[in-house]
Amino acid sequence: MKRKIVSVLMCASMTAALFAGCGGSSDTAADAPANDAAADKAEDKADDAAADDAAADDAAADDAAADDAAADDAAAGGSDGGTITIGFAQVGHESDWRTASTKSCQDVFSTENGYDLQFVDCDNDAAAQIEAVRGFIQQAVDYIIIDPIVSTGWDTVLTECEDAGIPVIVIDRTIDDSDKYVSWVGSNFKTEGLAAGEWLKAYAAEKGISEINALVIEGSTGASATLGRTEGFKEIADANGWTILDSQTGDFTEAGGQEVMESYCKSYEGKFNVVVCQNDNEAFGAMTAMKNAGVEYGVGKDVIVISFDACTAGLEKVMSGDINADFECNPLAAPDVEKVIQTLESGGTPEKEIYMTEHWYVNEDILSSITVDGQEQPLTVVTQEIIDAQY
Amino acid sequence: MSKLKKITGMNLFLPVFCMILVMLVNVIFDIANGNFAFNFFTISLRNGMLYGRLIDILNRGSEIAILAIGMTLVVSASAGTDISVGSVMSLAASFCCMLLAGYGVASTSELAMPLIIGVLGGILMGCVCGAFNGFLVAYLNVQPMVATLILFSAARAIGLLLCNNLIVYVRNDSFGFFGGFLGPIPTPIVIAALCILVMSLLLRYTALGLYVQSVGINKKASRIAGINSAKIIFLCYIVCGLCAGIAGIVASSRITSADSNNIGLNFELDAILAVALGGNSLGGGKFRLAGSIIGAYTIQAITTTLYALGVSTEQAPVYKAIVVILIVTIQAPPFKAFVKRLSAKRELTKGGAAA
Numbered sequence: 001m002k003r004k005i006v007s008v009l010m011c012a013s014m015t016a017a018l019f020a021g022c023g024g025s026s027d028t029a030a031d032a033p034a035n036d037a038a039a040d041k042a043e044d045k046a047d048d049a050a051a052d053d054a055a056a057d058d059a060a061a062d063d064a065a066a067d068d069a070a071a072d073d074a075a076a077g078g079s080d081g082g083t084i085t086i087g088f089a090q091v092g093h094e095s096d097w098r099t100a101s102t103k104s105c106q107d108v109f110s111t112e113n114g115y116d117l118q119f120v121d122c123d124n125d126a127a128a129q130i131e132a133v134r135g136f137i138q139q140a141v142d143y144i145i146i147d148p149i150v151s152t153g154w155d156t157v158l159t160e161c162e163d164a165g166i167p168v169i170v171i172d173r174t175i176d177d178s179d180k181y182v183s184w185v186g187s188n189f190k191t192e193g194l195a196a197g198e199w200l201k202a203y204a205a206e207k208g209i210s211e212i213n214a215l216v217i218e219g220s221t222g223a224s225a226t227l228g229r230t231e232g233f234k235e236i237a238d239a240n241g242w243t244i245l246d247s248q249t250g251d252f253t254e255a256g257g258q259e260v261m262e263s264y265c266k267s268y269e270g271k272f273n274v275v276v277c278q279n280d281n282e283a284f285g286a287m288t289a290m291k292n293a294g295v296e297y298g299v300g301k302d303v304i305v306i307s308f309d310a311c312t313a314g315l316e317k318v319m320s321g322d323i324n325a326d327f328e329c330n331p332l333a334a335p336d337v338e339k340v341i342q343t344l345e346s347g348g349t350p351e352k353e354i355y356m357t358e359h360w361y362v363n364e365d366i367l368s369s370i371t372v373d374g375q376e377q378p379l380t381v382v383t384q385e386i387i388d389a390q391y
Numbered sequence: 392m393s394k395l396k397k398i399t400g401m402n403l404f405l406p407v408f409c410m411i412l413v414m415l416v417n418v419i420f421d422i423a424n425g426n427f428a429f430n431f432f433t434i435s436l437r438n439g440m441l442y443g444r445l446i447d448i449l450n451r452g453s454e455i456a457i458l459a460i461g462m463t464l465v466v467s468a469s470a471g472t473d474i475s476v477g478s479v480m481s482l483a484a485s486f487c488c489m490l491l492a493g494y495g496v497a498s499t500s501e502l503a504m505p506l507i508i509g510v511l512g513g514i515l516m517g518c519v520c521g522a523f524n525g526f527l528v529a530y531l532n533v534q535p536m537v538a539t540l541i542l543f544s545a546a547r548a549i550g551l552l553l554c555n556n557l558i559v560y561v562r563n564d565s566f567g568f569f570g571g572f573l574g575p576i577p578t579p580i581v582i583a584a585l586c587i588l589v590m591s592l593l594l595r596y597t598a599l600g601l602y603v604q605s606v607g608i609n610k611k612a613s614r615i616a617g618i619n620s621a622k623i624i625f626l627c628y629i630v631c632g633l634c635a636g637i638a639g640i641v642a643s644s645r646i647t648s649a650d651s652n653n654i655g656l657n658f659e660l661d662a663i664l665a666v667a668l669g670g671n672s673l674g675g676g677k678f679r680l681a682g683s684i685i686g687a688y689t690i691q692a693i694t695t696t697l698y699a700l701g702v703s704t705e706q707a708p709v710y711k712a713i714v715v716i717l718i719v720t721i722q723a724p725p726f727k728a729f730v731k732r733l734s735a736k737r738e739l740t741k742g743g744a745a746a
Contacts, residue, residue: 093551093556094652095558095652096497096557096558099556099557218704221704221705246701247703247704248698248701248703248704249704251653253646253650253653254646254648254650255642255645255646255650255653255654256653258645258646259451259698260698262447262451263444263447263695263698263699266443266444266447266699267698267699267701281558281650284646285646288646292438292440292572293437293438293442294437294438312498313498313560
């Protein structure tokens with residue numbers, strides 16, 4: 001059915017091109033090289049009958065039929081006029097978050113939606129990723145999506161893309177040494193940190209907690225998520241005179257979070273009332289450590305637990321009241337990337353930096369929204385439906 | 392004086408001395424902060440479980456200690472290191488969790504199989520990896536570093552395949568036991584103690600230790616003397632794989648999940664460092680198991696101390712490096728000789744003054 005719609009649309013655009021003149025129609029043909037035969041035929045006919053509008057309409061109608069048949073025939077061949085080829089060089093498969101990111105792309109850029117996705121898992125090897133991008137240039141794909149493993153060393157290969165006329169869209173992580181890409185789609189980690197701070201401020205005011213003594217379990221040293229979340233939370237903490245007792249890395253792992261929290265429990269026994277874990281896995285580890293040390297944590301207990309990422313397992317803990325608030329880091333970049341591609345297809349210029357919508361999940365229904373960076377943003381109370389729908 | 396000499400002359404004096412030195416830093420820190428001087432060493436019962444920094448060191452150091460047992464034998468017998476242990480840990484954990492959760496299941500609280508099958512399966516996987524390494528080194532004469540490099544890079548990837556590229560959560564209390572508590576004592580401590588006990592009994596009451604050392608000192612001569620050198624080396628690698636398997640189960644049980652990407656990450660380096668800190672030569676031959684074990688706990692003591700001091704995470708590796716450099720220097724033969732010369736000189740001047 002979708003194929004039919006696509007082919008009808010194509011015909012319509014060809015007819016339109018006829019009126020506009022031959023220059024336009026050759027563009028359409030270039031966009032649909034796979035359908036050369038049908039397109040050429042249509043164009044020949046159109047050229048012959050260029051003087052006669054009625055004949056041209058006939059030809060277009062003929063072409064519609066031919067195109068339909070061709071589309072049906074070509075179904076086995078796999079490509080028809082509307083297919084957009086996309087090369088995606090993914091970081092690897094190191095976490096649930098990454099898996100969700102990959103799946104999002106595979107779902108959105110599926111054959112059914114009229115895309116041909118060339119997916120390369122680069123296994124955290126920066127050199128392999130650059131090779132993958134070069135491979136995409138060789139294959140002459142229409143668009144390239146990169147989730148850069150490292151932030152530097154991209155200028156050469158992006159210049160090659162530019163020379164080949166292939167637009168590059170960067171997702172998630174950033175490229176620092178080149179701006180030869182169309183757009184970047186990702187999360188604003190600092191906003192996540194700010195949101196956590198703003199929520200804590202509002203929550204403490206609501207609960208009548210006057211003094212905040214926070215312990216932070218950071219992510220991997222130097223990671224952009226770590227830097228952004230630390231910076232954002234610290235900004236609010238400094239502005240409100242909160243004490244950050246300590247801030248050490250848990251490497252984004254459960255074992256790391258456990259070990260750091262085990263030490264915190266001894267160093268700051270009875271002195272802290274907030275624990276900020278920069279991802280869910282660290283929060284799981286920290287909770288085990290606090291349980292073993294006999295520290296009461298969670299909703300309505302001594303210690304407030306704040307986490308980031310909001311994966312399914314994390315949201316389950318929010319619902320059970322072990323984590324007070326979880327700040328999402330949205331892995332589903334593909335829908336936004338598709339919007340960028342659609343903008344480009346229609347000849348528009350997309351924005352250079354696109355921040356994805358993210359949700360702030362909480363357990364209690366006592367606050368409805370918080371103001372982050374001057375913007376009012378809603379808080380979502382976790383329910384079973386939300387957990388089921390999460391990645 | 393002679394008593395002091397006796398103590399300093401003891402085999403394990405230096406490794407123990409270094410460990411105590413590391414821990415003394417905490418006493419100084421506590422005093423400087425106006426805390427009770429032995430805060431670091433206080434052990435108490437909390438929730439019916441042992442609680443304290445020393446317990447943390449023993450608990451968290453378990454994996455490295457278990458790995459160090461196998462690593463010591465491998466280093467001694469083949470004059471090379473097994474750099475695959477960290478990856479093998481991850482593979483054993485992944486295999487165990489895959490058995491327990493069922494293939495392709497990302498999260499479960501029900502065990503798909505009896506616990507014992509999963510655990511033994513994981514440990515067996517470790518042994519198989521060890522046997523693979525051992526075969527390459529002992530029978531094909533591949534250099535140990537090269538032979539174990541294969542599994543170093545492959546084992547983690549195999550683990551990911553087994554887990555369908557996911558972190559497999561086995562949120563079941565019975566599985567959590569191996570990383571939890573046995574009565575008041577953390578189970579990893581018990582497991583590590585058992586491993587150490589079994590191995591030291593084996594070394595004491597069989598000729599295994601002697602064979603391993605003789606093969607390590609001179610492989611050819613040992614063979615001529617009637618020892619099946621290849622078989623001994625093969626055996627050492629299997630034991631090393633076995634240890635990696637056990638360590639993998641403990642690490643995975645701690646977090647009741649198989650995090651293939653992170654379990655045992657860089658543990659091979661810590662295990663090798665433990666052997667070196669224990670005063671063992673990485674050139675093979677004579678070895679002291681106790682030294683390696685002390686080395687393992689020293690490494691953990693450094694980590695725990697850095698946590699206790701609240702050293703910022705960016706700087707921690709630097710401090711760790713400085714401590715390691717100090718320990719290695721103190722144990723280096725030229726330094727030992729220098730100290731000896733110095734004390735001899737003092738003795739001489741003292742003797743001169745008396746005369």
